[in-house]
Amino acid sequence: MKKISLLGSTGSIGVNTLDVVERNPESFQVLAMSAGSNVDLFAEQVRKFKPKVASLFDTTKIAALKERVADLDIEIIPGEEGSIAVATLPEADVVVSGVVGSAGLVPAMEALKAGINLALANKETLVIAGELVLKEAEKTNSQIIPIDSEHSAIFQALNGEKNERIKKIILTASGGPFRTYSLDQMETITVKDALKHPNWDMGAKITIDSSTMMNKGLEYIEAKWLFGLDTPVEIIVHAQSIIHSMIEFADTSIMAQLGLPDMRVPIAYALTHPDRFECNLPSLDLATMGDLTFEAPDFVRFPCLQLAIDALEMGQTMPAILNAANEVAVQAFLDELIPYKDIAEIIRMVMHNHRPSPLNDLQDVLNADQWAREETTKLITVTH
Numbered sequence: 001m002k003k004i005s006l007l008g009s010t011g012s013i014g015v016n017t018l019d020v021v022e023r024n025p026e027s028f029q030v031l032a033m034s035a036g037s038n039v040d041l042f043a044e045q046v047r048k049f050k051p052k053v054a055s056l057f058d059t060t061k062i063a064a065l066k067e068r069v070a071d072l073d074i075e076i077i078p079g080e081e082g083s084i085a086v087a088t089l090p091e092a093d094v095v096v097s098g099v100v101g102s103a104g105l106v107p108a109m110e111a112l113k114a115g116i117n118l119a120l121a122n123k124e125t126l127v128i129a130g131e132l133v134l135k136e137a138e139k140t141n142s143q144i145i146p147i148d149s150e151h152s153a154i155f156q157a158l159n160g161e162k163n164e165r166i167k168k169i170i171l172t173a174s175g176g177p178f179r180t181y182s183l184d185q186m187e188t189i190t191v192k193d194a195l196k197h198p199n200w201d202m203g204a205k206i207t208i209d210s211s212t213m214m215n216k217g218l219e220y221i222e223a224k225w226l227f228g229l230d231t232p233v234e235i236i237v238h239a240q241s242i243i244h245s246m247i248e249f250a251d252t253s254i255m256a257q258l259g260l261p262d263m264r265v266p267i268a269y270a271l272t273h274p275d276r277f278e279c280n281l282p283s284l285d286l287a288t289m290g291d292l293t294f295e296a297p298d299f300v301r302f303p304c305l306q307l308a309i310d311a312l313e314m315g316q317t318m319p320a321i322l323n324a325a326n327e328v329a330v331q332a333f334l335d336e337l338i339p340y341k342d343i344a345e346i347i348r349m350v351m352h353n354h355r356p357s358p359l360n361d362l363q364d365v366l367n368a369d370q371w372a373r374e375e376t377t378k379l380i381t382v383t384h
């Protein structure tokens with residue numbers, strides 16, 4: 001029986017993780033769970049999975065949660081203290097982090113600090129603090145297992161072979177809903193257009209990131225931290241999202257991982273690896289699928305991709321700046337405060353206004369994150 005602590009249980013990753021658990025009730029137990037503010041769904045999940053500890057980040061909704069699970073013997077801890085408690089329960093075999101955005105960093109670090117293996121869907125944790133996160137994992141000998149589908153694919157394709165034998169990682173991208181748009185068409189993109197992802201069903205923030213290809217930029221940074229900063233990473237647009245990524249090895253042999261776009265597969269693998277369990281999920285039918293296509297990414301129409309690569313190159317605080325500026329700009333677009341094409345422009349300006357400094361500890365990351373949020377908000381107010 002594997003004991004799981006789940007961070008972000010009401011989000012897309014959380015819901016899919018609980019679905020995997022339900023499919024294998026004799027193999028998995030949810031020990032603790034946390035959510036942001038969706039108290040209705042969270043109360044339902046808590047009633048069903050009966051964790052020992054539950055935490056809701058939104059402290060204004062704690063009373064409502066307590067009322068709904070009053071008959072159960074569950075410890076409820078609010079706010080960040082609660083997410084940290086969920087992340088560090090010593091009985092846990094693995095912490096699954098499905099938190100959205102940089103809010104995932106602190107609980108993920110605490111899990112590693114406590115020596116618990118981390119199944120990581122929250123890419124921001126590695127993007128903004130990769131060096132510190134890896135150091136912590138090494139110190140406590142805890143493992144980081146990727147859930148992001150591309151990184152799970154790379155992890156599966158690597159399957160015990162040495163990182164040094166990788167010639168390059170081939171990171172696939174769906175290209176999002178605007179893959180075939182002209183620059184002119186990109187001028188008039190609405191929130192509704194951007195929220196329609198062709199292949200994956202995800203939360204709003206990551207769906208917008210997929211449409212700008214910032215998601216692939218963040219995944220590029222994530223891949224570098226997971227599989228070696230010196231490992232070349234090539235991004236290739238593969239519209240069908242059937243190949244989830246590949247590795248070319250030293251001998252030019254390429255290993256790919258294929259499957260239907262379903263997050264339950266990488267989640268299940270993160271929980272069962274190096275073994276695999278029966279999941280009763282639909283199989284890929286290649287004959288029905290037909291053609292698989294590949295093309296180079298367009299850095300002109302998708303400037304966020306280059307911004308992310310540049311941010312990693314500049315290093316230090318810059319990836320944290322990129323990430324925070326993106327989070328604020330995407331939210332401003334969703335709130336219809338800025339047009340679509342300004343997302344990249346604003347991130348570029350924030351990066352331009354920032355002088356990178358070293359990341360010695362978590363506080364340096366949080367300070368950079370805070371600075372970028374304020375700077376982005378200021379720029380949005382001044383320019384719109």
Ligand code: MG
Nearest residue numbers: 148149150219
């Ligand atoms: Mg992904």
